[in-house]
Amino acid sequence: MNLNYEHLPVIIVALLLLAAFLEPIVYRHKKSWAAPLVIASMAFFALSSLYLMAAVNYHGPFNYYLGGWAPPFGIELEIDYLAVFLLLTFSVIGLIAIVYGLQDLKHGLKDEVLGWYFTLYLLLMASMAGISVTNDLFNMYVFVEISAISACAIISIKESRECIEASLKYLILSTLGSGCILLATAMLYMITGHLNIGYLNDVLPRVMSHYPNNILISLGFFVVGYGVKAALFPLHVWLPDAHTAAPSPSSAVLSGLVIKVYAAAFLKVFLKAYPREIFLEIPVMEIVLFLSVLAILYGSIVAMVQEDIKKMLAYSSIAQIGYVFLGFSLMGQRAVAGGLLHIFNHAMMKSMLFLAAGIIIYSTGIRRIRDMKGLGVKLPLTMGAFTIGALSMVGIPGTNGFISKWQLALGALDLGRPIIVVVILLSSLLNCLYYMPIVINAFFGVKGEPELEIGKVPGVMLYSILFLGFGIIFFGIYPAPLLAFLQKTVTAIL
Template sequence: MISMHLPVYLLMLLLGTALIIPLAEKLTNLEIKIYLSYSLAIASLFSVSSLVRVLQHGAYAYHFGQWHPSIGVEFLVDEFSAAMTVLVMILSTLVIVYSFRDVEHEIQPDLVSGYYVLIFLMLFSMVGMILTNDLFNLYVFMEILSLTSCGIVSIKRKKENLMASLKYLMLGTIGSVSILLGIAFLYMVTGTLNMTLNYDLIQAAWQIYPRNILVALGFILTGFGIKAAVFPLHTWLPDAHSTAPTPSSALLSGLVVKIYLFGAIKMLFRVIGMDIITQVDIPLFMTYFAMVGMIMGSVFAIGQKDIKRILAYSSVAQIGYIVLGIGLATESGLSVALFHVVTHALMKSALFLSAGAVIYQTGRRDVRELEGIGYQMPITMSVFTIGALGMIGIPGINGFMSKWYLSFAVLEAGRPLVLLVILLSSFLNAVYYLPIIISAFLREREDHKNVLIKDDLPLTMTGPMVIIAGLCILFGFFPQLVMNIIQQAMQTFM
């Protein structure tokens, strides 16, 4: 069936687009944007069709060249992998459409085509990481993602961008080497790079080589902890996400760190297995790191005045929620972690895009200078408000459902005290988000009266923001649209 090949067609389309962009020198700026839009639309259609196919016929393994999985390359296309691919493609499409005008404002004209080459290579690597069932290919896709992520940070060619990108590259390299060493130690004891075969062999290997597997776990979790900015390994994130162009910030915070977390989930549950990770108390340690990150990320955010740095530190706290769900080591906990991967991607994209729109129109980044901005930019600040209230956990927005599900998962796991940390983190979220909302809508600048006018933004920027905010509300009222897919995918994890 042709539908089985759709994930491969999707990857080929993304890679082909990245290769063709530099060759399109004779095309006008408008023609390039139209070409990119068509490519993204087709790629999104492929991803949705693949999801429909999986929901109708179930998960399947795709073998390249019909080689046996022990020596060939294999993709595992299950319900959540297909759904995650849809999220990456649709959210990226909206962010890239937003970027058509914003990047002209943020980077030099001669760098725009190179920027989109990096973006499409990034999309290619993210989809590859999601789908691959091979440890070495996971590493290869991860390296492409790391390099392109550094590229879209440094593209502005400013001192702060170059410094942030260098810091990101250095720490990312340490993370990559750690993961590669972990994979090497696993290969030593199992003799295969296929994730499913590793899982089948790991229990016998654990009886003979427990130290090798423990060392592999340590390297892998440390590497993915750096890549995903898990506290206290987050030090690269605030500088990288706050200095990058706004579309880059939205992609990095909304998607890239989630892909690394998804990679860690695959390694823990599809390669190592629940029995081994619980024997060595990995979930307990992950829970401790998660709780500290949930609090400290928000504490650092409270002390910031730059709106993009506030959002960057907020991501550190929100990553803690995902790690907490993973650390519960239960089916409901992992379900919530995957659910929050989706909800946070939408909320944080809405926040970064709306903050970027404010910078685009007014040039202001300091939250102390945003008095009355809700009257100058009502649509933009309404989108920001929806994303911020979702982060706080106000009912009717998808962020509330994440915390609702997580609270029940914590109680089900017999850890009621962790619920207090969730409540405290929500309160801290309110401490730094509510003043921005109040200042925007309830205060007035000394040099400007509050007169309601329409946002002075192009439709290509306003439209994506509104759509993302709408999705936040949609999944707030109908979380089962996502949760049902996650529940179906649980059999491939637990």
């Protein structure tokens, strides 16, 4: 017996899958064990990610060969700083969302599909963990597909018309994206004979001059493939419908984590597999930068005119994923760190906002922003948490949104692009214009209509968003360890 921490990443993925496959059997035969099982496996995920983060921080990154086969032949897992960072983000937010979801889903879903929901949720988590740790392009493709299917499925599990349509649209577009990713992978495999990211990075500079077209085509396909999955600006069309229609915990996970995991995969492919010289010759990062700037402005502007609160949050997500891509495409130390930080921060903010919106919908049935007048008196803690999230979105100092904006702006200035700072500040102002009226109306709006019927809010739901709100404040005031860790991450990547 020799079980040291190096086995943990694969144990995480395998155990999540195991739990996912156990879930339908358990739900059929012993219904009461299903929820504890999913909670236990997510808690295991979170704890082991924490342990892994500590171990990697202490011992340094390590590689793991599946089946004992060394890289050019076998699948390699690379557990570097980036991977543990992503693992921790996904596991903690995922745990909170499902703890919240246990209450909300009982309310919103039919009883017979709840077990399947858990299966899909665990599959989604397993595939996201897989994308984070794998160092093999094809393996990544497989995990991307698993996550796409399970993400679609947790939207369509609520069999309403909007859900089905949104998830079909999402499925078709995301399959197209996967096709693009597969083709791009094939292009790279064709000229290098490798699928391993590290080996690709070694071989590509040598074959670059011989096969320029292949590299070009692969770049284009990767941009479009990951772009459509991560909802980069002109390819975002599926996102608002999908994230609006899904059940609230699903929206939180989809908006907070799932689009981020593709952005992280984009980072892995573009900054780890491709050598940096390519971007000097081919302006693909400039395109992404341009698109992300457009995304930031477009998302904010369109969010301003939305009526449905979840739709507004979904459009806001488009703007926020723009920030992440902005950081990545600038390719500077601080900018990439800012993008990664925004993955973490936005995961917290947006899941909290979606969960808070979920509580509002759960207890009052209100979805329209205009109806939320005076809600702050009825649901003080929920709206208080929502306020923290909104302030963080605007980038008020003291919340974590400020820190990532700070990092991104300084990263842009490091590279001599002051116009990006203008974009960031402008989008902050726009965020203020559409988030603040909600908060103000909720707390200070004078309600003329008859009293609202407020259902009882389960404590678990409330505690989960309060926990996230606390996290927002905590990482807004004390981000130093996180920033130091990200500094290490970025140094390892670039």
